[in-house]
Amino acid sequence: MKKFCLVVLAMLPLTAFAYPIDVQKQLNGMSIDYNAYDTDNDIASIQVNNYGATDAVCKVVFNNGPESPRTRTIEVPAGKHKNATAKFTRTIIKMRINLSCTPK
Template sequence: MNKFCCVLLAMLPLSAFAYPIDVEKDLKGVQIDYNSHDTAYDIGNITVNNYGDVPAKCSVVFRNGPEAPRTRRVQVAPKSSTEVTAKFNREIVKLRIKLSCEPL
């Protein structure tokens, strides 16, 4: 039993590669929700959901430390969602995302 517990504890760091994600949102009259993901060690991802009745124009800025920010602009149709991703050159330690949306 002790050997099993030691093996289990030794494998714990291998399964935990997640990094913290901070999201700052600026929603101007649209019903937007988001869900951020850590898909890989160098890729950031956010799902933008539009629950409103009007289309939304969104700008997503991904920041990872000293690298240049990655800006993605998307349009989200009413009652739908869109995936937005950004790949970085270095491993992400802490990802900061700024989500700005306004109606079209």
Template structure:
């Protein structure tokens, strides 16, 4: 039993791979919600859900420190969702996502 507990305690640092994600949203006239994911050590992703009756046009900007921002432009049909990802050259320490959405 003691060996099992020691093994489990030794594996705890391997599970701490997540990084913080900050989202700044500017949504005008659409009902868009989001869910963020830390997909890999150098990949971040966001799922955009459109709950409104009107399609939305969104600009998603991913920022990771000194690297150049990754900009994705997505169109979200009414009552549907869209995924957007960004891969960086370096390991992500803190990911900042800027979300700007308007009606299409």
């Protein structure tokens, strides 16, 4: 039993807990796609892909609940992608991202 408990305790650092990410999007008819990532326990990021023929200006708001939201504005050229990240002072439990894009 002691060996079993030792093995379980040794494996604890190997388990990683990802937090859920909810993305609310307002794309205004543009061909935009996104991939949201939990980079670290206090860092969130999103990759915005522009598949359309016009450049886009996107506003990304990262909301972690008790902390103030972090706002990033990125310009995504046609056929390219850009990343936006936000670091928080607390561990993220649930991330809410608002993505709104308009033509440039």
